Amino acid sequence: MRTTRKPNVIVAAFALPMAFAAVAQAADPLPSWNDTAPKRAIMAFVEKVTRPGSPDFVPVPERIATFDNDGTLWCEQPVPVQLYLTLDRVKALAPQHPEWNTKEPFASLLKGDLKAALAGGERALLEIVMATHAGMTTVEFEQIVRTWLATAKHPKAGRLFTEMVYQPMLELLAYLRANGFKNFIVSGGGIEFMRPWTEQVYGIPPEQVVGSSIKTKFEMRDGRPVIVRLPELNFIDDKADKPVGIHQHIGRRPIAAFGNSVGDQQMLEYTQGGGGARFMLLVLHDDAGREFPYGPARGLPDVKLGAFTPALDEHAKKDGWTVVSMKNDWKQVFPGQSTVTAIDILLKLTTPVCSRPTRKGSPWTRRIVRTSR
Amino acid sequence: MRTTRKPNVIVAAFALPMAFAAVAQAADPLPSWNDTAPKRAIMAFVEKVTRPGSPDFVPVPERIATFDNDGTLWCEQPVPVQLYLTLDRVKALAPQHPEWNTKEPFASLLKGDLKAALAGGERALLEIVMATHAGMTTVEFEQIVRTWLATAKHPKAGRLFTEMVYQPMLELLAYLRANGFKNFIVSGGGIEFMRPWTEQVYGIPPEQVVGSSIKTKFEMRDGRPVIVRLPELNFIDDKADKPVGIHQHIGRRPIAAFGNSVGDQQMLEYTQGGGGARFMLLVLHDDAGREFPYGPARGLPDVKLGAFTPALDEHAKKDGWTVVSMKNDWKQVFPGQSTVTAIDILLKLTTPVCSRPTRKGSPWTRRIVRTSR
Numbered sequence: 101m102r103t104t105r106k107p108n109v110i111v112a113a114f115a116l117p118m119a120f121a122a123v124a125q126a127a128d129p130l131p132s133w134n135d136t137a138p139k140r141a142i143m144a145f146v147e148k149v150t151r152p153g154s155p156d157f158v159p160v161p162e163r164i165a166t167f168d169n170d171g172t173l174w175c176e177q178p179v180p181v182q183l184y185l186t187l188d189r190v191k192a193l194a195p196q197h198p199e200w201n202t203k204e205p206f207a208s209l210l211k212g213d214l215k216a217a218l219a220g221g222e223r224a225l226l227e228i229v230m231a232t233h234a235g236m237t238t239v240e241f242e243q244i245v246r247t248w249l250a251t252a253k254h255p256k257a258g259r260l261f262t263e264m265v266y267q268p269m270l271e272l273l274a275y276l277r278a279n280g281f282k283n284f285i286v287s288g289g290g291i292e293f294m295r296p297w298t299e300q301v302y303g304i305p306p307e308q309v310v311g312s313s314i315k316t317k318f319e320m321r322d323g324r325p326v327i328v329r330l331p332e333l334n335f336i337d338d339k340a341d342k343p344v345g346i347h348q349h350i351g352r353r354p355i356a357a358f359g360n361s362v363g364d365q366q367m368l369e370y371t372q373g374g375g376g377a378r379f380m381l382l383v384l385h386d387d388a389g390r391e392f393p394y395g396p397a398r399g400l401p402d403v404k405l406g407a408f409t410p411a412l413d414e415h416a417k418k419d420g421w422t423v424v425s426m427k428n429d430w431k432q433v434f435p436g437q438s439t440v441t442a443i444d445i446l447l448k449l450t451t452p453v454c455s456r457p458t459r460k461g462s463p464w465t466r467r468i469v470r471t472s473r
Numbered sequence: 474m475r476t477t478r479k480p481n482v483i484v485a486a487f488a489l490p491m492a493f494a495a496v497a498q499a500a501d502p503l504p505s506w507n508d509t510a511p512k513r514a515i516m517a518f519v520e521k522v523t524r525p526g527s528p529d530f531v532p533v534p535e536r537i538a539t540f541d542n543d544g545t546l547w548c549e550q551p552v553p554v555q556l557y558l559t560l561d562r563v564k565a566l567a568p569q570h571p572e573w574n575t576k577e578p579f580a581s582l583l584k585g586d587l588k589a590a591l592a593g594g595e596r597a598l599l600e601i602v603m604a605t606h607a608g609m610t611t612v613e614f615e616q617i618v619r620t621w622l623a624t625a626k627h628p629k630a631g632r633l634f635t636e637m638v639y640q641p642m643l644e645l646l647a648y649l650r651a652n653g654f655k656n657f658i659v660s661g662g663g664i665e666f667m668r669p670w671t672e673q674v675y676g677i678p679p680e681q682v683v684g685s686s687i688k689t690k691f692e693m694r695d696g697r698p699v700i701v702r703l704p705e706l707n708f709i710d711d712k713a714d715k716p717v718g719i720h721q722h723i724g725r726r727p728i729a730a731f732g733n734s735v736g737d738q739q740m741l742e743y744t745q746g747g748g749g750a751r752f753m754l755l756v757l758h759d760d761a762g763r764e765f766p767y768g769p770a771r772g773l774p775d776v777k778l779g780a781f782t783p784a785l786d787e788h789a790k791k792d793g794w795t796v797v798s799m800k801n802d803w804k805q806v807f808p809g810q811s812t813v814t815a816i817d818i819l820l821k822l823t824t825p826v827c828s829r830p831t832r833k834g835s836p837w838t839r840r841i842v843r844t845s846r
Contacts (some may be wrong), residue, residue, distance in 0.1 A: 153539070159680055238720055282680070295724045305534055306724030307681075318716040318739055325739070325746035327720050334721075343691040347700050348707075349612055349722060351668045351679030366691055366698070373698035 126309060132268040132432040138381065138424045142272065147378040149355065150279050155375035159282040166310075166367060167273070167286035168359040169294060169406060171406040172383055175254065175264040175434075177392035179214045182229060182293050185248050185260075187214065217323050218405065229290060234314055234331035237321065238292065241329055245296045254467040259434075262301050266383075267435045269358075275328055281356070286310045286346055288338035288363055292329075310349045312337045338363045343370035348376040360385065361406040368421060376423040384408055387426035390433040503649040505641040505805040511754065511797045515645065518752040522728065523652050529750035533653040537725050539683075539740060540646070542660035542667060543734040544779040545756055546675060548627065548637040548807075550765035552587045553778060555602060555666050557634075558621050560587065562605040591778065601662060605702035607687055610694065611665065614702055618669045632807075635674050639756075641803045643733075646675055654729070659683045659719055661736055665702075683722045687711045710737045716743035731759065734779040741794060753794040757781055760799035763806040783828035 133139040148156040149163065170176035174394035190200065190209045200206035203227060208216035218225060233241060254264050273283050283304050287296060291311030298304040313334040316327045337345040343366055346354065357364070357371035360383040368380040385394050385408065397413040416423050426433060506512040543549035563573065563582045573579035578601060581589035591598060606614060608698040627637050646656050656677050658667060662663040664684030671677040689700045716739055719727065728739070731746035733756040736748040741753040756768050758781065769775040770786040789796050799806060 164680075275607065283508065284680075291721075291724070299534065307537075307657075307722065309724065313721065316717050316720060318713040318743065323717070325742045327743075340691040343687050343698070343700055347689060348664075348686065349680065351664070369698045370691065370700075383703055 102265065112341075118208065129278070130268065130271050132271055132430060134429050134431055136429045138422050138429045141422050142275075142379070142381070145334075145356070145377065146276065146279050149377050158355055158376065162349060162352060163276075163279070163281040164284065164354045165276050165281045165356040166284045166286040166346060166350075166354045166358070166371070167269075168361070168364045168367070169285050169289055169311075171360040171385065172358055172364070173265055173269050173273075173285070174261070175257075175266075175391065176406050177385075177394065177403070178256070179218060180289065181261045182289050183214055183217075183225075184252060185245070185256075185293065186229050186232055187212070188248060188252070189244075193232060226380050233293075234329045237326040237328055239326065241292055242296045245293055249297055262297060263435060265301060265435065265454065266379075267288075267432050268429075268430045269383075270302070270435070272358075273304070276356070277303060282308065282311060282356075284308045284350060286342050286357075286367060287339065288336065289313055291337075310345045311335055340366045342367040346370065355379070358383070361408055363406070365412060365415065369419075374418060380416075380419070381424060382408065382412070382416055382421055383424050383426065385426055386428075387430070387433065389427070391426055454457070492763075494635070502651070503641065503644050505644055505803060507802050507804055508534070509802045511795050511802045514795050515648075515752070515754070518729070518750065519649070519652050522750050531728055531749065534656040535724060535725060535728065536649075536652070537657065537727045538644075538649050538654045538729040539657045539659040539719060539723075539727045539731070539744070541737045541740070542658050542662055542684075542736070544733040544758065545645075545659070545731055545737070546638060546642050547634070548630075548639075548764065549779050550758075550767065550776070551629070552591060553662065554634045554637075555662050556587055556590075556598075557617070557625060557628075558666065559602050559605055560585065561621060561625070562617075566605060567825060606663065606666075607702045610699040610701055611689065612699065614665055615669045618666055622670055635670060636808060637714070638674060638808065640804075640805050640808045641797075642756075643675070643808070645731075646677070649729070650676060656680045657679065657719075657723060657727075659710065659715050659730075659740060661685055661709065663687075664710075683710055713739045715740040717774045719743065731756070734781055735785050736779070738785060739786065742792075745794075746791060753789075753792070754797060755781065755789055755794055756797050756799065758799055759801075760803070760806065762800070764799055 130142070131138055133142075148154050149158040167173055170180045174181070187209050190206055194200055194206075194210060197206070205217035205220055205225075207374060208214075208219075215230075220228075236244070249260070249262055252261060254261055255258060257264060263287055276283055283302070285298060285302070285308065287294060287310070289308055289311050291313045294309050294311055295306040298309055299306065315330045315332045317330055317335045318325065318327055319326070320326075335341070335345065339362070341436065342364065346367065353374040354367075354371045355374065355377065356379040357368050358381045359365075359367060364382070368382070372378050372380055384397070384400075385391060386398065386400055387393065393400050394403040394406070395408050395410075397408045397410045400408070413423070415421070424430070483659075486497075503512055503515070508513075521527050521529040522536065524530065540546055543553045547554065560582050562577055567573055567579075569584060570579070573583060576591040578593055578598075581587075581592075609617070620838065622633070622635055625634060626632060627634055630637060649656055656675070658671060658675070658681065659675055660667060660683070662684050664682055664686045667684055668679035669684050671682055672679065688703045688705045688707045690703055691700055694701075695699070698736050708714070708718065712735070717739065719740065726747040727740075727744045728747065728750065729752040731754045732738075732739050732740060737755070741755070745753055747749050757770070757773075758764060759771065759773055760766065767776040767779070768781050768783075770781045770783045773781070786796070790792070797803070
């Protein structure tokens with residue numbers, strides 16, 4: 101029998117972000133945020149919904165906050181993390197599927213060309229992800245994710261993916277939690293891809309993760325009761341279905357919601373549509389020096405997934421949503437960048453994984469790629 | 474605009490059970506349980522999974538307990554509570570559906586013959602329930618449930634349905650919660666029928682309720698973002714799909730599970746299938762004096778829904794599941810029965826709702842019916 105947990109291996113990999121968040125919380129609750137409008141707006145909101153006697157006071161059980169994951173809590177460029185796992189799964193399963201060598205998007209995946217594999221759009225992609233993640237029990241899949249995350253590294257930064265989380269958002273999660281909020285992830289990513297690690301990395305337990313899913317089935321396998329993952333789509337937790345996923349899992353309307361793309365628009369609309377004080381925030385990826393710049397709002401490069409469009413930018417302005425400029429509003433992007441620059445840290449990396457240069461990379465990514473070759 | 478909450482009305486209706494649970498907790502955590510094997514087994518289990526250094530110790534985040542609702546936490550006889558709401562909904566909608574007067578099961582429902590309406594089986598029934606509960610927004614439906622529960626009474630006992638909860642189970646919920654457990658409802662009943670009241674009655678918030686559901690859709694209605702209930706089945710949370718619902722919502726295997734019928738068997742099997750200490754319990758409705766006797770295990774009368782079959786009884790024995798005899802193991806069944814007998818209390822009821830005698834009722838139910846006419 102496989103065991104469900106290997107705590108020693110996995111905890112070590114996850115210790116860094118949580119430790120940083122804990123230290124940060126002691127003094128200023130949001131030390132990685134510059135003292136600009138977004139930080140002030142967040143703290144003013146939390147103050148008014150938590151102060152007894154405030155006209156905007158919200159009882160603890162109703163302090164629900166929802167967070168998108170890819171591009172909001174962790175880095176989703178050059179492609180979302182789950183795609184790297186998918187690539188590795190396709191490689192592992194390829195010997196049983198010789199037809200994949202010529203069949204798209206598998207052929208592109210096997211060549212390592214993730215961007216070409218993305219050409220089929222988000223829905224097709226999710227179906228592929230689901231198909232390559234099915235057939236095993238949920239316990240076996242959880243172990244696949246844990247084992248993979250313990251060693252797989254970001255192709256450009258050379259760090260574990262679980263270290264490519266945004267330090268300011270870790271602080272925000274801890275700050276909200278300390279103020280009686282219950283934080284949920286509401287992501288287009290696979291619910292079972294996230295659950296094995298969100299508790300250690302974000303302090304968000306599995307039951308507070310909402311995501312896309314495939315169907316599953318209860319059965320007795322070798323005399324033991326298991327849940328088997330079926331190659332059939334169950335729910336895509338994106339765009340107008342994010343409020344549906346929220347309602348299905350949580351059953352309350354959030355009072356605060358955080359996202360970064362058109363996939364989050366309806367979640368923010370739904371949040372704002374409730375009575376009383378509400379807080380909506382979008383992360384704008386405009387930091388070419390420390391992360392990946394993409395929009396295409398405000399003249400930033402276009403991307404296929406996770407787009408912050410000019411229309412979304414307009415919508416945010418019209419409805420009073422807070423937009424965080426990573427460049428201007430965040431002192432620090434990733435954990436461990438506080439006293440030295442990102443480039444200083446990254447220059448010290450000895451075993452970067454990436455072997456392919458990006459043509460349109462930011463100065464930061466270009467430099468990492470050069471360094472790593 | 475409708476408001477989401479009417480706290481003053483609803484809190485008054487719900488205050489009784491919680492108050493009782495609070496008082497009970499102060500001394501013996503399970504005062505309504507006789508000092509028999511089930512109580513001892515529960516307390517021994519909780520002790521061994523919570524005592525630091527115990528070989529069976531379970532960390533707090535993994536202390537997940539799942540509870541069936543109908544027949545496990547509250548009374549499901551003569552028919553499950555949601556059917557009474559369904560009946561009232563059918564009556565309210567009947568003027569718009571003249572065809573219902575001759576079309577089953579609506580015709581039987583309109584005549585008040587719930588047992589005949591049940592003849593189509595559980596799945597057909599759930600579809601009817603869902604169909605009569607669709608078309609409105611989720612906020613409107615929540616208000617329908619709240620308004621209905623504030624006045625609707627059990628047809629035999631004449632008490633609010635939310636007072637027809639099992640006092641020993643309220644104590645058990647509080648006892649587990651005090652020991653770091655997170656309690657979930659996992660019920661075949663409608664998830665949105667339960668969520669409006671489970672927090673006040675059981676201390677179980679909406680996000681910890683798993684149940685059957687219809688599909689929903691996000692849309693802008695009169696310029697406001699709402700979720701609309703569609704007349705299409707989404708998920709039936711029963712039998713082999715209870716573990717599926719648990720996995721989908723919670724993402725962890727429970728370490729304790731509580732039920733009362735064949736609909737709960739797989740939930741208990743799934744719970745037991747995990748590693749380490751586990752606790753599985755079934756409630757046997759063998760108390761003709763204080764509740765409704767049904768099985769058909771152990772010679773008790775047969776019922777269509779919520780059956781505790783001889784095969785389930787055998788299964789429980791074989792796998793070491795605890796079976797609670799309501800008659801022998803519970804000092805008290807409903808809140809407010811501690812110092813006088815059920816019959817004494819019920820004789821004092823001045824405005825019982827029931828107007829139809831049962832032919833096969835227990836002595837208790839026959840007496841109530843007589844008294845009420």
